[in-house]
Amino acid sequence: MPLLSQVTDVRTLQEFDDEAATVRAALDDVEYRLRGSEELDRVRSAFDALEAELKDVRRSQRKLDGDVSVLNSRIQPEEKRLYDGSVRNPKELGNIQHEVELLKEQRAKLEDQLLEVMSRLESVEASHAGARDELARLEAKRAAEVGDLQLEAKRLGEALARADARREAQKLKIxxxxxxxxxxxxxxxxxxxxxxxxxxxxxxxxxxxxxxxxxxxxxxxxxxxxxxxxxxxxxx
Ligand SMILES: [Zn+2]
Known part of the structure; x- marks a missing residue:
């Protein structure tokens, strides 16, 4: 081993080690960014929450529509009996009249609830559409980014292999x-x-x-x- 080169060789090893460490850190960063995007995760979970809310509101709407239909199917035959002359007994007519009024009150309450649900549905649908567009935009952006990052990771991986080979060769001189x-x-x-x-x-x-x-x-x-x-x- 040529003694003259001892300190110089150690300094050169330090340089090669620094270079390899810099490449390693850059590669670690690229690999971290390849693992995921916090922005995309955040937008995706906001979209998922709106999706769940939309299903929920639509379910409420269907339920109320169904309940109103049930009441209509009870009101119609009773009203028919009031006016088609099939019932003549005034007491019985009074009872039917009263029953129809009660059913209509129930229906009015449900229709008020339905109006609220429809208005909520409109606003949730608008938010949902906005979130879906934002998610699609970010997913496209992420796909392009991942392509670039993969190329960068490949380039850095090769650079690291070269830097490591240089370090190992330099170590043999010391x-x-x-x-x-x-x-x-x-x-x-x-x-x-x-x-x-x-x-x-x-x-x-x-x-x-x-x-x-x-x-x-x-x-x-x-x-x-x-x-x-x-x-x-x-x-x-
Ligand atoms: Zn000192």
Whole structure:
């Protein structure tokens, strides 16, 4: 293993690792967006709720229509008997008259309810139609978006495979000890394992670097680490 390249090779690995992490994050984001659209879910559940409400109102309307028909079928024969001369007894006629009035009162109440239901039906139908159009628009938009996202996921997947291959190849150039130090620090220091010495300070943590450590950083065959944050230091 050429000792001269030790720090340079670690810096290059850091670059490749950063690149792979950036591609990985972009791919994660695309995969997250492929899993679903919150906007579409929201509009779909609003549409489903209106669909259920519409069924409900239509059921009420049918029920009231049926009840009114039943009353009509009871009122008509009674009215016929009142006027066709088949009943002559005044008391019996009075009873029939009274019965017809009661049935008509019931029918009037139901017709009032029916008017309310019809008016509610009109407004629910309008909301339902609006939600259906909105849902169709978003579904079309989502279909196009999914196509684009799938292409993007494919492109990023390929880029990630290339970046990973580059990382693995670069790792082979670094001694196992140095690689262990690098990976350990990278994990503990939020991905940044290598730091430049700038103005006598570690660029990673801004702490002053002792002269002895600075001298070691000039030796290409050794890894100098910041005494504070432990990052691998380089000069130049
Ligand atoms: Zn430091």
């Amino acid at each position: 001694s196992p000890q140095a690689l262990h130090v690098y990976e350990d620090i990278r994990r503990r220091r939020g991905g940044m394992a290598v730091a430049h010495i700038q103005g006598g300070m570690c660029a990673g943590c801004r702490v002053s670097i002792p002269e002895a450590v600075r001298r070691r950083a000039f030796q290409p065959d050794q890894l100098a680490q910041c005494p504070n944050c432990e990052r691998i230091l380089y000069v130049g």
